[in-house]
Amino acid sequence: MVAPQFTLNTGAKIPALGLGTWQSPAGAVEKAVYHALTVTGLRHIDCAFAYGNEREVGAALAQVFSEGKIKREDVFITTKLWSTWHNRAEANIDESLKSLGLDYVDLYLMHWPVPMNANGNHPIMPTRPDGMRDLDEGWTWQQTWKAMEKLVEAGKAKAIGVSNFSEAYLKELLKDAKIVPAANQIENHPLLPQDGLVKFCQEHGILVTAYSPLGSTGGPLLADETVTKLAQKHGVSNGNVLINYQLKRGIAAIPKSVTPSRIDENAKTVDLTGEDIELLNGIHKAQGLKRFVSPPWPVNFLFSEANWGENFKPLLSTA
Numbered sequence: 001m002v003a004p005q006f007t008l009n010t011g012a013k014i015p016a017l018g019l020g021t022w023q024s025p026a027g028a029v030e031k032a033v034y035h036a037l038t039v040t041g042l043r044h045i046d047c048a049f050a051y052g053n054e055r056e057v058g059a060a061l062a063q064v065f066s067e068g069k070i071k072r073e074d075v076f077i078t079t080k081l082w083s084t085w086h087n088r089a090e091a092n093i094d095e096s097l098k099s100l101g102l103d104y105v106d107l108y109l110m111h112w113p114v115p116m117n118a119n120g121n122h123p124i125m126p127t128r129p130d131g132m133r134d135l136d137e138g139w140t141w142q143q144t145w146k147a148m149e150k151l152v153e154a155g156k157a158k159a160i161g162v163s164n165f166s167e168a169y170l171k172e173l174l175k176d177a178k179i180v181p182a183a184n185q186i187e188n189h190p191l192l193p194q195d196g197l198v199k200f201c202q203e204h205g206i207l208v209t210a211y212s213p214l215g216s217t218g219g220p221l222l223a224d225e226t227v228t229k230l231a232q233k234h235g236v237s238n239g240n241v242l243i244n245y246q247l248k249r250g251i252a253a254i255p256k257s258v259t260p261s262r263i264d265e266n267a268k269t270v271d272l273t274g275e276d277i278e279l280l281n282g283i284h285k286a287q288g289l290k291r292f293v294s295p296p297w298p299v300n301f302l303f304s305e306a307n308w309g310e311n312f313k314p315l316l317s318t319a
Contacts, residue, residue: 003269006252008182009205010159012106014076016247017267018044020211020254022051028258029053033060035260037070040267046185046211046254047100048080048111049092050124054099062101078107078185080163081148084123086115087139089147093156108157109185110148112164113141114297132298142173149179161185163211164293167200174204185209188251189221189242190283191290202250209252213243216292226279234270241270245280248272
């Protein structure tokens with residue numbers, strides 16, 4: 001089974017499988033991206049301003065393109081607007097383009113629907129005295145989206161989308177958006193399948209991308225008994241099962257690794273059956289929903305039951 005390409009609502013093709021770079025250690029990202037493109041054959045690289053490694057990604061891209069075997073238009077690059085730059089969207093993408101050495105990105109995402117204080121006590125993670133994130137309550141993410149729409153007009157982003165958006169947030173965005181988000185990148189794995197949100201996105205032409213197909217940092221789902229049994233059944237790694245769980249559901253996946261052998265292994269695809277998917281869906285039914293990525297946003301600002309629906313309780317329990 002060859003990893004498919006999905007079609008965005010812009011008509012552009014996006015490889016369903018990519019390389020994520022979140023939490024990838026400094027000094028290893030450049031080699032990982034170069035290997036993924038030239039050896040593994042991946043054509044989708046996901047990065048973000050907040051990850052702090054766009055220069056390394058850019059160095060790898062420069063080397064790949066200079067060798068002439070892979071053209072810029074053959075590689076899909078996603079990066080993200082960070083929360084302390086919500087009221088400076090164009091400046092933030094300009095910083096990313098400079099670091100990446102590119103004239104445009106294929107997809108530019110709003111990393112979180114939460115503007116944060118650009119003049120706080122930290123450029124990336126400003127906090128209040130109580131330890132919660134320091135928000136910019138004089139700016140709205142709706143204003144940010146309007147600014148991002150202009151980036152498409154300027155040619156700096158071929159498409160724009162969002163990340164960590166719930167169904168309620170998407171409904172609010174769609175009320176007056178000129179551009180429907182091309183993608184919504186979310187935490188997604190068998191312990192948090194977010195079926196309702198996935199269905200909503202797919203019904204509205206919004207591609208879902210799973211940024212944590214293995215269950216986030218440390219790959220907590222890699223040791224799951226059901227995953228292990230399915231991996232043995234198909235003769236693949238546990239990671240392959242979790243990644244292909246997403247592809248089978250029409251969701252793109254961007255597993256993270258800087259280890260060449262692991263990058264190669266993650267790229268293998270397997271045609272999971274409907275029964276396999278049901279078994280994987282049974283994991284959260286037996287163990288309960290679990291969210292691993294839950295920054296300390298002020299609860300009354302972002303985390304309300306109306307906004308997060310079925311995932312509200314597990315979200316609060318890990319906040």
